Amino acid sequence: MKIFIRRALLRIFALSLVFSLASVTIPRASALEEPDILAEAALLVESTTGQILYQKNIDSRRAPASLTKIMTVMLAVESYTAGDVSLDDVVTVSDTAYSGITADGSTAGLMEGEELSFLELLYCAMLPSANEACNVLAEYLSGDIDTFVDRMNQRAAELGCTNTHFANTHGMPNDNHYSTAYDLYLITRNAMSLPLFEDIVSVHSHTVPATNLSEARQLTSTNILMDPNSRYYYKYASGVKTGHTDAAGYCLISTASNEDRQMLSVVLGANSVVIEDGTTQVQSFSETIKLFDWGFENFSYQEILSTMNLVTEVPVRLARGRSSVVLRPAEKISALLANDVDISSAVLTPTVYNIENNEELFAPIDQGTVLGSVSVSLDGVDYGSVNLVANTAVTLDKLAYIKYEIGRTLSNTWVRLFIVLLFLLLCLYIAFIIVYNKNRRKRKIAADALARKRIEELRRGEGTSTGNSFEEIEDKHRANEEETSKLLSADRPVKSGKGKIDNFKDFFRR
Numbered sequence: 001m002k003i004f005i006r007r008a009l010l011r012i013f014a015l016s017l018v019f020s021l022a023s024v025t026i027p028r029a030s031a032l033e034e035p036d037i038l039a040e041a042a043l044l045v046e047s048t049t050g051q052i053l054y055q056k057n058i059d060s061r062r063a064p065a066s067l068t069k070i071m072t073v074m075l076a077v078e079s080y081t082a083g084d085v086s087l088d089d090v091v092t093v094s095d096t097a098y099s100g101i102t103a104d105g106s107t108a109g110l111m112e113g114e115e116l117s118f119l120e121l122l123y124c125a126m127l128p129s130a131n132e133a134c135n136v137l138a139e140y141l142s143g144d145i146d147t148f149v150d151r152m153n154q155r156a157a158e159l160g161c162t163n164t165h166f167a168n169t170h171g172m173p174n175d176n177h178y179s180t181a182y183d184l185y186l187i188t189r190n191a192m193s194l195p196l197f198e199d200i201v202s203v204h205s206h207t208v209p210a211t212n213l214s215e216a217r218q219l220t221s222t223n224i225l226m227d228p229n230s231r232y233y234y235k236y237a238s239g240v241k242t243g244h245t246d247a248a249g250y251c252l253i254s255t256a257s258n259e260d261r262q263m264l265s266v267v268l269g270a271n272s273v274v275i276e277d278g279t280t281q282v283q284s285f286s287e288t289i290k291l292f293d294w295g296f297e298n299f300s301y302q303e304i305l306s307t308m309n310l311v312t313e314v315p316v317r318l319a320r321g322r323s324s325v326v327l328r329p330a331e332k333i334s335a336l337l338a339n340d341v342d343i344s345s346a347v348l349t350p351t352v353y354n355i356e357n358n359e360e361l362f363a364p365i366d367q368g369t370v371l372g373s374v375s376v377s378l379d380g381v382d383y384g385s386v387n388l389v390a391n392t393a394v395t396l397d398k399l400a401y402i403k404y405e406i407g408r409t410l411s412n413t414w415v416r417l418f419i420v421l422l423f424l425l426l427c428l429y430i431a432f433i434i435v436y437n438k439n440r441r442k443r444k445i446a447a448d449a450l451a452r453k454r455i456e457e458l459r460r461g462e463g464t465s466t467g468n469s470f471e472e473i474e475d476k477h478r479a480n481e482e483e484t485s486k487l488l489s490a491d492r493p494v495k496s497g498k499g500k501i502d503n504f505k506d507f508f509r510r
Contacts, residue, residue, distance in 0.1 A: 034054060064243060101172060202239045256296075
């Protein structure tokens with residue numbers, strides 16, 4: 001008993017040791033630590049795919065401040081793209097250009113009656129964030145500011161913004177003027193798809209030529225992430241817009257590109273604080289840099305599915321020397337993933353078209369023939385699908401093909417009925433030939449017997465012994481022949497004038 005207990009304890013110890021070693025050696029995906037963002041709301045998105053990498057209060061309504069101007073200038077660029085206006089159009093600043101704008105609002109110093117091109121107004125609105133330039137654009141495009149604001153709200157709804165409402169063109173405080181980090185992302189994503197808009201917001205400075213009322217103006221972007229002389233300079237940054245009011249806090253939407261990765265960051269409600277070295281830190285810039293650095297350091301494009309992956313094997317009929325074909329992806333699938341993600345845990349879901357339709361796959365098959373598709377998911381996220389193609393060519397076994405075609409033909413009900421009918425007709429024909437030849441032999445035997453009888457009578461000279469003439473003997477034999485023919489005709493079928501058998505049933509009955 002003691003020996004049994006000792007052995008049991010040893011086994012338990014051994015199993016515990018195995019599980020302990022397994023827990024050490026099996027690789028685990030460590031949880032990605034998110035950045036601590038010091039802003040009321042923030043969003044980091046991979047621009048190409050729209051994949052959200054970080055989010056904080058992205059559906060919380062907040063004052064957007066001058067981020068509003070992204071919508072204003074986007075509508076202006078869309079009007080240019082549609083051909084409704086020209087970049088060279090000369091626009092005159094009206095006396096209502098400063099309507100709704102406080103004295104401390106940002107401006108480009110445009111004056112009533114000043115004339116400048118439509119393109120220069122776009123630069124004034126975006127780089128120095130000129131409030132009056134937005135009103136001038138609105139009046140030029142829609143006739144009045146209120147009509148243009150209605151257009152802004154309509155366009156926001158078209159883009160899927162469900163928590164946005166604009167009350168003006170520039171973002172000055174208004175209780176009925178709000179948006180969210182996610183809605184502003186949707187607007188900015190569309191705006192950045194317009195080449196002219198991207199060109200305007202991606203420059204750090206621009207010179208407006210002299211006008212009828214002003215000398216040339218040197219404009220500088222308020223997005224100092226693009227300023228090489230700024231403490232916030234970020235070499236990967238390329239746009240797009242800042243914003244600030246007391247109600248909104250410090251806001252920034254910016255883009256950055258690093259090799260094959262394009263990021264878009266939204267930061268709302270950040271503060272301006274004094275840090276340890278005694279300087280003031282505008283956290284809309286510092287938190288944006290923090291987001292970009294975190295995204296570029298922790299995410300990269302990785303190949304989830306390779307064209308070398310042999311996904312599945314499918315049965316093939318009538319193939320020479322084999323019974324199946326291996327399928328591989330026609331294209332690779334790559335995705336922006338956390339660097340510590342376990343790619344081997346990706347789930348592949350193949351779909352083979354023939355099998356899905358309850359059909360069989362037959363040779364021949366050329367290499368590269370599309371036979372299905374495969375979708376890829378990882379950690380519950382779907383990363384798309386690609387075609388599945390034959391990895392190698394499959395040749396046809398001709399002998400197997402012939403056997404298959406014969407079997408398939410004979411399995412047809414109508415073909416089998418035709419063969420049975422043909423067989424029955426053949427049997428009837430053989431029976432007819434047999435009966436016909438039998439009757440023909442009878443007639444020939446009777447004719448031969450009659451001929452021999454006639455010859456014998458002639459040889460015996462029956463005509464002279466009885467005193468009959470030769471003509472009389474001929475008449476007698478002719479009468480005998482007719483009698484014989486009548487007897488034979490009673491034993492054979494009667495034919496009509498067209499050569500067909502009239503009494504067919506009587507013929508076989510005999």
